[in-house]
Amino acid sequence: MKLYEFEGRQLFRRYGIPVPGFEVVDSAEQARRVAEAFPGKTVVKAQVLVAGRGKAGGVKVAETPSQAAELASSMLGAEIKGERVERVLITDYTEIARELYLGIIVDRFKKAPMVIVSSEGGVEIEELARKSPEHVLRIEVNPLIGLTDYQVRKAVMFMKLGGGLAEEAGRILRSLYKLFVEMDCELAEINPLAATPDNRLLAVDSKVIIDENALYRHKEFARRVEGSGLEEEARKLGFTAVELDGDIGIIGNGAGLTMATMDMVKLKGGRPANFLDVGGGAAEDVVEKASRLLLTHPRVKVLFVNILGGITRCDEVARGVVSAYRSLGVDKKIVVRMMGTNEEEGKRILRDNNILPYDSMEEAAETAAKLAG
């Protein structure tokens, strides 16, 4: 789960990582008042989760509090790369002498936290790593031992900072690692970590992604769904959905199988409207809710259900699909492929309701594509 920049900054503050003064506002008037409290220029930053907000005009310098109010006004309610701006951050303008990069990620291959350091901050780290790998240092941290002093020294020496700043950078790295572990982060990034002309270090931007699987132990972050209405509804009902842009609704049991179903429909010339995984052992009511969700979606013309039942029972699935279909009385087509536990019973229920069950995933996908036109 991505955190907004202001949430990241609040966490940085909590962990003792220096950040420029800031406040989050949701009106132009508040923006003006907050800007007035700062000594000089301020920066108005749209609080959105999409990448590339700077280039899309979501970060602007305000010379005066009036300008801050104007900029806030133009950003609030507008969309940046498809995401509506609900809040903006008003922050103290920081003079930057040097930009560094400091980040920590979960390295999937090493199965460990990876500290990434660069003396060239302010740019896309993946690009930098590709173009000039000699400017990027990676340090693998033992998840059982944690970040060691010698690792901190190595990182700080790589940043080539003078005396006082070196110690401060070390302290910031330690704090960032503590945050990374305690907050169950997938990523915690300071880009840029700015060195100011008056010899301070400040985290000018913040990017933090928290492991969704750990949210149960971080109740302060109310589970947020960044996604469309369909995705949010699905989340509430207990399954996973991703909205796409086609007209064939897709339900499967198991993420891999559902992805494969989506791929196959595309291969057969169809346009998937979504990905929806009901998971293992889904009962009739879950399947009914999922079917209902897709059958009532304006774009969906055909619903394709693909079930390979192990712990999932085909008869439960059939009942769920039929229940939704009959109660809605919509003029949409349904294609079902089912195999596995109780498949004979499941197929019987479908046939009794004029839904022809398929054995072959490929044939079913082809039919679904044809029906959608």
Place this chain on the structure above:
Amino acid sequence: MVVQGVTGRQGLFHTRAMIKYGTRVVAGVTPGKGGQVVEGVPVYDSVEEAVDMHRQINTSLVMVPAAFAADAVIESLEAGVKLVVVITEHVPVHDAMKFIRYASYRNACIIGPNCPGVITPEAAKVGIMPGHIFKRGRVGIVSRSGTLTYEIAYAITAAGMGQSTCVGIGGDPVVGLNFIDVLEMFRRDPETESVVLIGEIGGDLEERASEYIRETNYPKPVVAYIAGRTAPPEKRMGHAGAIISLGAGDPESKVRAFERAGVPVASTPSEVARLLRTV
């Protein structure tokens, strides 16, 4: 083997299925329920007690809720269990990093988390896959998926071939055994003649596996399938590890990597079976 979480709904269902399939499930563990007998299996309060009473235990299947999974795994490792198969989904990644690292220090092996387990058809299964879909044969399968694995196994069985052993490594971003580890095992397994590798979007395990296949001149034919080739970027497709982001995990890079390694990539599950006949 011992089942941790044996008295839960999933625990009971799958313990019964495993026993029926031929797996030697000798004990179960659910703290607080020690003394009971479920599905003919004695339940203990701790893995230590179970291992004490049944010295032959060398494997554990973990089916406890995500918040307790790390504790369950570490408990098994401390009791000397050498293979821990973690079925549980939604295990926090920081927990996984810790217990996987710990397992390596105990010379133990973790499979998963968020995996369907391992099966050697007509012999035993440590997991939740439906046994009847599999048939004993000579194709080894290693996969990040659950039900997609069954789909492809079914296609292989339907084509008159069979599986030697099938390993589900799990759909999470950080897992114990990865593709390379299992490919190594298949290389040394006299019962495996060819290998099917089922990958997904997200991460770079497939790319690394391709590199390994190329660099070792992998001696057995491999066929691959990648799920999620039409998935949009930056969206998590069900599995915690199935996301194209931070500049990595893109499916076409995986396909290219396999092709460079001489591994044909099937476009459909049934094509996997067809390709197996030609490699």
